[in-house]
Amino acid sequence: MSVQNVVEIEPVGPALSVVLGKLQAAYRADPAPSYEQRVDRLSRLHAGLMEFKDKIIDAVDQDFDGRAHAETMLAEILPILEGIRYYRKNLRKLMGQSKRHLPLMLMGAHAKVHYQPLGVVGIVVPWNFPVFLGLSPLVGALAAGNRAMIKTSEFAPNTADLLTEMISKHFTDEEVVVINGDVSVATEFTKLPFDHLVFTGSTPVGRIVMRAAAENLTPVTLELGGKSPVIIHDDFEIEEAAKRVVFGKGLNAGQICVSPDYVMVPRGKVDAFVAAFVKAFSHRYPTLAANKDYTSIITERQRDRLVENIEDAKAKGATVTAINPSNDSFEGTRKLPMHLVTDVTEDMRVMQEEIFGPILPVIPYDTLDDAIAYVNDRDRPLALYYFDWDKARGEKILNETHSGGVCINEVVTHVAVDDMPFGGVGPSGMGHYHGKEGFLNFSKAKGVVRKGKLDGNQCVGAPWDNKMFKLLVNFQLRRFRKP
Template sequence: MSLSKINQPAETGPPDQMTASDRSSSQIAGMTTALEAQRQAFRNQPNPSAQQRREWLKTLKEGLKKHQKALVNAINDDFEGRAEVESLLAEFMPSFSTIDYCRKNVAKWMKPSKRHVSLTLQPASAKVVYQPLGVVGIVVPWNYPLFLAIGPLATALAAGNRAMVKMSEFTPATSKLFAEIIADIFPADLVTVVNGEADVGAAFTALPFDHILFTGSTQVGKHVMTAAAKNLTPVTLELGGKSPVIIDDDFPIQEVAERICYGKSMNAGQTCVAPDYVLVRKHRKEAFVEAYLKAFSSMHPTVNNSQHYTAIINEKQHRRLLGHIEDAKSKGAEIRVGNNEEITDGSRRLPPHLILNATADMSVMQEEIFGPLLPIIEVDSIDDAIQFVNNRPRPLALYYFGENKQAQDKVLTHTHSGGVCLNETLFHVAADDIPFGGVGASGMGHYHGREGFQALSKAKSVFSKGRFNSVRLIFPPYNSWLKKLAIKFLSGS
């Protein structure tokens, strides 16, 4: 089958004769039909075997490998400058790793879990069985359009579900190609891809899925949760937030700066778990700034015409970041620019801007940055840093650099965040065997690993008894001395 077949609800009438409104209406109507087709397919196969799930995952991986170069090119087209190595490392490597990990472990995850039965309920047995939910709706953001589609999709398939995937309208080339690939390797009643503008996305989240997994902004996440509530659809929300970095005094500042710079510069900071601001003691601030700029220059000697540094996704996001810089300047911030470089190549590449003397009234400290801007905040102690973090909405990630175990434990136990890296940034997301998810304003629920399988499964309780019925001892009426004694014993009175 050629990749000209797009796995989307069919449009009515020739596409070139349809208005944008007609096209959206057709797509929205077709989504309901696609959902019902998947529901019927699920009813026909409500509990796929481990072997069947592994085959689905194998097919998914083979499809990605076959079209890897085309996908890299599509992502590059959408960003108008996405570093190829970053696409390989941040899109394909974790996607393949997730698929392989699910294939390896799905049979173990599917096994019923035996549970304790108290003496008072004996003779009996109890277990939990993990049952597929049905049809999972997956909403994919633009910043990592492949990995953030594959991670949830692989988890949904491992859990035995069908899936409908809404790709981002801001990555049209990738979204179109991904739809073609999925249509080529899977029947539409197993996996289908939906593309369309914001109205299509809103209609998608209003469908009565059995679960919705959304990755995106906190603001849009609230709308998704509101729409899902009308159908009592459970949600996993992977949102954003301002992920802080706390730098203690006992870790080499050059090493700290290098690791933070790599994490912040990946995808030009357009990462939901990118370091959003740095908390550092005054006596180390200048050394950190100099080491950070030196580290960036070493990794990216030039940004102009660079093949190794990613551009900002679109003009709207580029203007938003420039607005943050101007706002900070107007309110007294000192700006240090990576390489002291002015961009003259006509691209939307933006070198790092370190924002010193950042204050709470600056927009860069009020919104998730999602770009290569990094406020540097002075604190007097680790306790002050912890208080600073706790006075703000709970972030998706928190990064602590320091080797003292007591200090590490204090940060871990006195803060809340979706995840934590000690002496590193970002890489907890790529660890297959730990859950990934937010807390509070940064999201709810988890996926990745066993917890992801469980999130997209129904943990069904099963209580089983044989022919002998001990409960007969307490059947009414309760006037015999034996029943009174049994009830007294069971109630602890």
């Protein structure tokens, strides 16, 4: 395969447009890839991942200056392979044209929905999951028959290098192109006239991306995160809930768009939850500084931001519990202990912005309705987590709150279910990828009416006082007399 599809853009300028133009020309030359072509592209991506997985895992570890290889395998490599498997199994059915019903006035015709590729999909990749959040949208785009340009994160350069090597080995520069570069390149990238643009990142940057895409009327899928709440019902065992929240919050040291952002517990159980969380976290991570299972913060700048948020909470009256079981020193590392924050107030930065790190506010509530109202008074999150064995109350949560996705008695793992959509709502994003909805997201559903030799319009057309038209109208009105 060509190595020309690995592109370093420095400085920005016409080169991006040239790369896009080549992909667009290739799409126009082959606008309807067959089932076999699509499966072949998915299979090549599968082969690339299997070939490069160990090197990619090492690269992610280097970029984070410490991330467990098991976490990268669990959260990045395996879900992509699962997504490829899903589409290879279901693609023929997804590509099938869908028959639709016609109104009586079009009797004799046939209607169907034809699904076709959009063209070229742009994908902007964040640093927190630099493999999964780049290649998972790519899987859906390729399944739908598109070509793609991927902008890697400059904060994960080693991973970006491996991805560009993998893509260039297994795809031509008329199928998938990888773009490397800094924020100026990313800015120019989002201004390109893609047929669809996928962006994963913060809500403020998402607004900027959407404005840039609007200039070209480019449809967008925005996966923006937000403050994903956990609600623990009074009937649920607090120790069990703490164990399950620790699992999700500990992954990637909280640097996940769907990481639990704050926990709501029944008033009177705050101390019990804190104690249970400390115990469960200490069991999973008995040491931190030299523990390869506990992920570092991606950059010094991000670590400084998190430390400033902790100090801001302390200064405004919060109680902060740092969980450092072996009293490690973190000098010379980018690691940061898990911090529980109680006695929080709304003016604290930990309650005003997405945390994206090892900090977890714990908030008391009185009734379930109070907890629901608290969540609904804020921006709609990317995920919501509810702990309760009562199914009726679980349905109440589903019906009375809005979020991109929900886990009941679990956190985070819904993202790995490839047979259902993943995406946000409102400030946490729009659009979906994964599963059937991902295929539809990257396809144009084109309505088609095909008429045969019999043309009924000739019987009912103007002049409109003809008998056939009157008979048709009267018949239809009798049909519609009752709702």
